[in-house]
Amino acid sequence: MTANKLARGVAVAxxxxxKFGVFPDKSSRDLFVEAYQELHSTVEKGLPPKDxxxxxxxxxxxxxxxxxxxxxxxxxxxxxxxxxxxxxMEDACASGSVxxxxxILAIASGQYDVVLVGGLEKMTDLPTAAVTDALxxxxxxxxxxxxGFTFPGFYAAMATAYMEKYQADPDAFLRVGIKNHENGALxxxxxxxxxxxxxxxxxxxxxxQKGLPVPTWESEMDFMRDPxxxxxxxxxLRLFDCSPVSDGAAAVLLVSEDLVSKYTDxxxxxxxxxxxxxxxxxxxxxxxxxxxxxxxxxxxYTMAGISAADIDFAExxxxxxxxxxxxxxxxxxxxxxxxxxxxxxxxTARLGEHPINTSGGLKAKGHPVGASGVAQVVEVWKQxxxxxxxxxxxxxxxxxxxxxxxxxxxxxxxxxxEKRS
Amino acid sequence: MSGCKLETKTFYQAIDNEVLIGSRCLSCGxxxxxxxxxxxxxxxxxxxxxxxxxxxxxxxxTVIYVPATEMVKAGYDSKNPYMVGIxxxxxxxxxxxxxxxxxxxxxxxxxxxxxxxxxxxxxGPEGQTKKFLAFEPL
Numbered sequence: 001m002t003a004n005k006l007a008r009g010v011a012v013a014x015x016x017x018x019k020f021g022v023f024p025d026k027s028s029r030d031l032f033v034e035a036y037q038e039l040h041s042t043v044e045k046g047l048p049p050k051d052x053x054x055x056x057x058x059x060x061x062x063x064x065x066x067x068x069x070x071x072x073x074x075x076x077x078x079x080x081x082x083x084x085x086x087x088x089m090e091d092a093c094a095s096g097s098v099x100x101x102x103x104i105l106a107i108a109s110g111q112y113d114v115v116l117v118g119g120l121e122k123m124t125d126l127p128t129a130a131v132t133d134a135l136x137x138x139x140x141x142x143x144x145x146x147x148g149f150t151f152p153g154f155y156a157a158m159a160t161a162y163m164e165k166y167q168a169d170p171d172a173f174l175r176v177g178i179k180n181h182e183n184g185a186l187x188x189x190x191x192x193x194x195x196x197x198x199x200x201x202x203x204x205x206x207x208x209q210k211g212l213p214v215p216t217w218e219s220e221m222d223f224m225r226d227p228x229x230x231x232x233x234x235x236x237l238r239l240f241d242c243s244p245v246s247d248g249a250a251a252v253l254l255v256s257e258d259l260v261s262k263y264t265d266x267x268x269x270x271x272x273x274x275x276x277x278x279x280x281x282x283x284x285x286x287x288x289x290x291x292x293x294x295x296x297x298x299x300x301y302t303m304a305g306i307s308a309a310d311i312d313f314a315e316x317x318x319x320x321x322x323x324x325x326x327x328x329x330x331x332x333x334x335x336x337x338x339x340x341x342x343x344x345x346x347x348t349a350r351l352g353e354h355p356i357n358t359s360g361g362l363k364a365k366g367h368p369v370g371a372s373g374v375a376q377v378v379e380v381w382k383q384x385x386x387x388x389x390x391x392x393x394x395x396x397x398x399x400x401x402x403x404x405x406x407x408x409x410x411x412x413x414x415x416x417x418e419k420r421s
Numbered sequence: 422m423s424g425c426k427l428e429t430k431t432f433y434q435a436i437d438n439e440v441l442i443g444s445r446c447l448s449c450g451x452x453x454x455x456x457x458x459x460x461x462x463x464x465x466x467x468x469x470x471x472x473x474x475x476x477x478x479x480x481x482x483t484v485i486y487v488p489a490t491e492m493v494k495a496g497y498d499s500k501n502p503y504m505v506g507i508x509x510x511x512x513x514x515x516x517x518x519x520x521x522x523x524x525x526x527x528x529x530x531x532x533x534x535x536x537x538x539x540x541x542x543x544x545g546p547e548g549q550t551k552k553f554l555a556f557e558p559l
Contacts, residue, residue, distance in 0.1 A: 129490050129493065130490075132487075132489060133489065133490050136489055142429060142432075142455075143432075143455055143516075143517065144517050146491075146553055146554075147505050147517035147518045147519055147553075147554070148485065148488070148489065148491075148497075148505045148519045149489070149505050149517060150485060150487065150489050152483075152485075152487070153483045153485050156483035157481040157483045157505070157506070157507055158481065159483075160481050160483065160533060161480065161481040161507075164481075164533045231486070232484075232486050233485075233486055233487050234483045234486065235483055235484040235486075236483075236529075279461075280517070281517070282507045282514075282515040282516055282517045283514070287507060
């Protein structure tokens, strides 16, 4: 292991994101313009565009989703940044965090002082089957996809290994979905800005309107277990265990620590950064955890000089509900085999002892894949600066963690952010 | 570099002949599937081709109701779901494959650890079928 400190401190000076959802009238550039404009509004001392020296854009596959390669210079041009160096980073659903990390390393190296990091995906132009196929290209298309695997299928298989190893109750997965919708209901940028109770009320009203039999769910769990309302996608995962197909963009302004006061008095600092890789799912020793996540977290904790117990809240990659439970163990918040119980007991709720995904997570906020890792930083910046509105966490917050996974863990990136008093 | 053919595509050429192949590191004995030129454990570049017996145990699985496009073409959908699993071969390593011959009406009753044997299947639209690795109960 080489030096585990950044050679130069890096701060987040501002953030922005578009609304996440389904936007047939917008291209990916339009969405990024939205995110970039919001970012400007958070840099209270002003951001002269000519100060930005480089642009790192996380994007999984505009090639497949929009038939557009070479996306970074186009987006840079759309926001008036040409001729700065513009780079598109691709590591599947971790693309956004990979771009963030490369921006951090570029500033730490001394090459740049001010870097714009973006994350972007426009997925909904394609029919669902084509989206599924595009996402499948993040797995091993020679040896995993021919078996018949889909992405919900991979995580479902991990869920069966997890359930077998720890005798876990699959109701825990449904609890994660309910919790993330509760948080998403408090996030105006979320694709699903509604609780499961809201979803139930909506479906009842619709049935009434159409003169159909009105469903008689007694509770949220009753709804979540209803095979009609919440159909099986890949056993044991149901529709509400899966993050949606989304359009969206997010942006983060990185500035070297010594210069950040020129732009803002409300920076948050990069305390730790880690990234690890892995082979195909079948090649791993354990199928009930994500080894690259544990390794990336260890690097980030070591750099920050802290442990999991110091983290006040986390945004984790809940592409599927089981992924959030495994993450809560891989990141060290709970011992192995205890993550599902913690989810059942509400420990990861917004007001629980280990809040996870106060933004609504990928499940409720939406998962425009390349944007997700960058949007996690938007939530962290808001919470640490106490501007998260209705979903603001109580008390003094110092350390937050983001966890962004590509594939089934072929890539994981973990960052730790610090608010200094 | 050892002289035996370990090109990635030889895996499916072997499947066409109903043989499951991998590689064994000549330095440390580590077994890989699919086959590798470079040992992931000791980094040796001396490897030999290995033919697996083709039996193993179910390590993880799912039953897929919303299939990938290729599986839709093969006739699967929400009313006709299919099972995919990760199989631990008797020689040690794991491989992903479709699993046949199991009762899918209640996936909760499917047991991890179920003994399996390989079965090469043909899948795909008529006239364009290809051979794939699958497993069925022993």
